[in-house]
Amino acid sequence: MITLKEIAQMCGVSISTVSNTINGKPNVGEETRRKVLEVIERTGYKPNYFAQGMRKQKTRIVGIIAEDLTAFGTTPIVSAIMACLEGHNYRTVLINLRIYDKWQDTGHSSEQKLQSSLQPSIKELLSIKVDGIVYIAGHCRVINCFPDDFRIPAIVVYGLSKNPRFTSVIIDDKKGAYDITKYLISMGHRRIGVIAGAVDNLHTMNRIIGYQQALFDEKILFNPDLIRYGDWTRASGYNETGHLVNMGVTAIFSMNDVMAAGAYDYLHEKGIRIADDISVVGYDNNEISAYLRPALTTNQIQLKEIGEESAKIMLEMLENNYTPGKNPDITEIPCQLVIRESVKRIN
Amino acid sequence: MITLKEIAQMCGVSISTVSNTINGKPNVGEETRRKVLEVIERTGYKPNYFAQGMRKQKTRIVGIIAEDLTAFGTTPIVSAIMACLEGHNYRTVLINLRIYDKWQDTGHSSEQKLQSSLQPSIKELLSIKVDGIVYIAGHCRVINCFPDDFRIPAIVVYGLSKNPRFTSVIIDDKKGAYDITKYLISMGHRRIGVIAGAVDNLHTMNRIIGYQQALFDEKILFNPDLIRYGDWTRASGYNETGHLVNMGVTAIFSMNDVMAAGAYDYLHEKGIRIADDISVVGYDNNEISAYLRPALTTNQIQLKEIGEESAKIMLEMLENNYTPGKNPDITEIPCQLVIRESVKRIN
DNA sequence: TTGTAAGCGTTATCAA
DNA sequence: TTGATAACGCTTACAA
Numbered sequence: 001m002i003t004l005k006e007i008a009q010m011c012g013v014s015i016s017t018v019s020n021t022i023n024g025k026p027n028v029g030e031e032t033r034r035k036v037l038e039v040i041e042r043t044g045y046k047p048n049y050f051a052q053g054m055r056k057q058k059t060r061i062v063g064i065i066a067e068d069l070t071a072f073g074t075t076p077i078v079s080a081i082m083a084c085l086e087g088h089n090y091r092t093v094l095i096n097l098r099i100y101d102k103w104q105d106t107g108h109s110s111e112q113k114l115q116s117s118l119q120p121s122i123k124e125l126l127s128i129k130v131d132g133i134v135y136i137a138g139h140c141r142v143i144n145c146f147p148d149d150f151r152i153p154a155i156v157v158y159g160l161s162k163n164p165r166f167t168s169v170i171i172d173d174k175k176g177a178y179d180i181t182k183y184l185i186s187m188g189h190r191r192i193g194v195i196a197g198a199v200d201n202l203h204t205m206n207r208i209i210g211y212q213q214a215l216f217d218e219k220i221l222f223n224p225d226l227i228r229y230g231d232w233t234r235a236s237g238y239n240e241t242g243h244l245v246n247m248g249v250t251a252i253f254s255m256n257d258v259m260a261a262g263a264y265d266y267l268h269e270k271g272i273r274i275a276d277d278i279s280v281v282g283y284d285n286n287e288i289s290a291y292l293r294p295a296l297t298t299n300q301i302q303l304k305e306i307g308e309e310s311a312k313i314m315l316e317m318l319e320n321n322y323t324p325g326k327n328p329d330i331t332e333i334p335c336q337l338v339i340r341e342s343v344k345r346i347n
Numbered sequence: 348m349i350t351l352k353e354i355a356q357m358c359g360v361s362i363s364t365v366s367n368t369i370n371g372k373p374n375v376g377e378e379t380r381r382k383v384l385e386v387i388e389r390t391g392y393k394p395n396y397f398a399q400g401m402r403k404q405k406t407r408i409v410g411i412i413a414e415d416l417t418a419f420g421t422t423p424i425v426s427a428i429m430a431c432l433e434g435h436n437y438r439t440v441l442i443n444l445r446i447y448d449k450w451q452d453t454g455h456s457s458e459q460k461l462q463s464s465l466q467p468s469i470k471e472l473l474s475i476k477v478d479g480i481v482y483i484a485g486h487c488r489v490i491n492c493f494p495d496d497f498r499i500p501a502i503v504v505y506g507l508s509k510n511p512r513f514t515s516v517i518i519d520d521k522k523g524a525y526d527i528t529k530y531l532i533s534m535g536h537r538r539i540g541v542i543a544g545a546v547d548n549l550h551t552m553n554r555i556i557g558y559q560q561a562l563f564d565e566k567i568l569f570n571p572d573l574i575r576y577g578d579w580t581r582a583s584g585y586n587e588t589g590h591l592v593n594m595g596v597t598a599i600f601s602m603n604d605v606m607a608a609g610a611y612d613y614l615h616e617k618g619i620r621i622a623d624d625i626s627v628v629g630y631d632n633n634e635i636s637a638y639l640r641p642a643l644t645t646n647q648i649q650l651k652e653i654g655e656e657s658a659k660i661m662l663e664m665l666e667n668n669y670t671p672g673k674n675p676d677i678t679e680i681p682c683q684l685v686i687r688e689s690v691k692r693i694n
Numbered sequence: 695t696t697g698t699a700a701g702c703g704t705t706a707t708c709a710a
Numbered sequence: 711t712t713g714a715t716a717a718c719g720c721t722t723a724c725a726a
Contacts, residue, residue, distance in 0.1 A: 001473065001476075003718095003719060004720065013697085014696065014697045014698075015721095016697060016721080017695085017696060017697075018648070019720070020696090025722095027695060027696080029695055030417060046474040047719080048476070048720070049474045049475040049721080050396075050397040050398075050718085051397075051401055051718070051719035051720040052403040052720055052721080053396075053720095054395040054397040054703065054704090054718095054719085055702055055721050055722085056721070059397075069422050069425065069426045070422055070426050076417055077416055078416065078443075079416045079417050079445060083443075083448070084446075092441075094440075094441045096425075096426055096430075098429075098430060101430070123391070123393050126348065126393065127348075127393035127395060128396040129348070129395070131396050159705090178705075196702080228722090238592070243366060252719095260390050261638050262687070270696090287634060287635060288635050288638040291608050291635040291638055291639060292638060293611075293640060313690050329613045345567065350702095350704090351704065352703075360713085361711075361713045361714075362704085362705095363713055363715095364711085365711060366706090369703095371704080374711060374712080375712085376711055376712080379712085394704070396702040396706090397703080398702070398705090399704055399705080400704090400718095401702090401718045402703080402705045402706085402718055403718090408723090504705080537702070561716080614708085
């Protein structure tokens, strides 16, 4: 690999002149500049990243730690963050914790296991001197990522930082659930069953609040029996649907599309027509939702927007001399209703 | 960030001794070693990556270039490669070309555009002195990735290197198509329509060969009219199904699950029962295939295996003093039939 | 306008 | 068994 020194020799100038030329310093003669640039072009010279990184304070690298790249939603977020950062001339380094893959444990029962994987990763990023870190959770919960004395910009995405000194970017579950419930009500439904996610899950809790708020605004009595807790799987969607049907609901709000597919399974099996007999809505706008029949009305999680907003926040911290713990914030990205064919108007 | 020098001062020894201790050199006294290790542990010292990389030849970093992280299949491959490499104490740096996102162009009509994005990325990886590069294509085709005089180990995954000096890892499309066609024949089908992918696509061509081979082995006359070319989209699956139905096929082999979903759309619309009236099989084992009704029989692309095999090949080249262009090879990963409910036995 | 030289944090060589 | 010192390739302050 060609070096500064060699370029200098080929041009018959000193290495500092070459360096100054490359870095656009004003103290280079026009003719020299042209010659140097020409040689650089011809040789395809690229500065050695390690030498550069060692010399400068800032590396213009942002570390991205993903809990699991294969988790729903993570890849589009990562991709958007990379795009945005690269557009501002930052590089990214991605660390994939693969926690779902490693422990088959979407609940992360063991906080300790997560930490044992996370802390070395953070150290690793620190040792390559990243300018900032963005942590991407696989699902929303309170996470203990960064210590109090963390000195570089850091944010947590799709999850809530336990330490309030760090900014979090999450989806607006309350409003999302509110909107989709309102939609159901606007279609004439008043007895709306809910297939919730795991009971102690943040998404679950906030979406229930949104659901309740919508009922309240429409003066519909909240019936706690209409809420059934699943575990986000297709099988649990199937199971809970039976109970809801017995309660005489006219519509079902499933907190993800996969459980909604489970609801479809049950309804189909019992010969109950979806939409015509019972309306169903999901959440996520998972790819599968467009392929269910009838196509599932759902709430789109705007992954790209989450990524872009996160990158924007990171960029802001990076460029405007960051002071640790200043202006922490929780940014909520709205979801967007995607109306398909699984809801029918009733009287 | 704490440095070697500071550790040395705290221990009252020289930096060389600390360095030797860290790197497990034998020339360190037992007591000194213990003290140094203790201080390192206490301070949480981590070597500066840039300084290390600058000094050593090898960085133990492998660059991964993905055409598009959000393309079907890419993420699981990337994840598997990372896992495997990290297990052998290599780090990875991921570059996401985002070519689909940028150009909405899954056909890459413009080779030039790809190159304009790829070449700087390769240079970038070279400038951080990666020990090897893995290129992951979004779909199988001949790709001009690396020049003849490329000196570090490099492979292309899910695509074919134009330059035969580099190893490629692809899926075994011929055998995959052969297997699934054989399965259809074993279920009594002899008039099998095909919804192929784009006509000039490598997957398409090889799968047609596999299909033909299966017919030949079973002494079934190959009827070219039974092959319809789509463009991998749901809409094209819908369109071509009409033609195939008119030809009186008893089964349809769609070259991806998305087009199979389009076939479902058509059949459903016309009141033709899937499986009972016409059998359908797909390809990919895309997540959606399990959610179609009836659940789609398909051919699983073993993404994790592809990643693992690729990593293994890269590791092999990395560890056994690589000589450029030696032992290039094409590794074909088999697909695996996933039998669900969309095929019915007929007489 | 150009060049000299110091230093970033490591590892490797060689001398003590 | 230990330590001094020279690189690695770059940026930058300062001298010419």
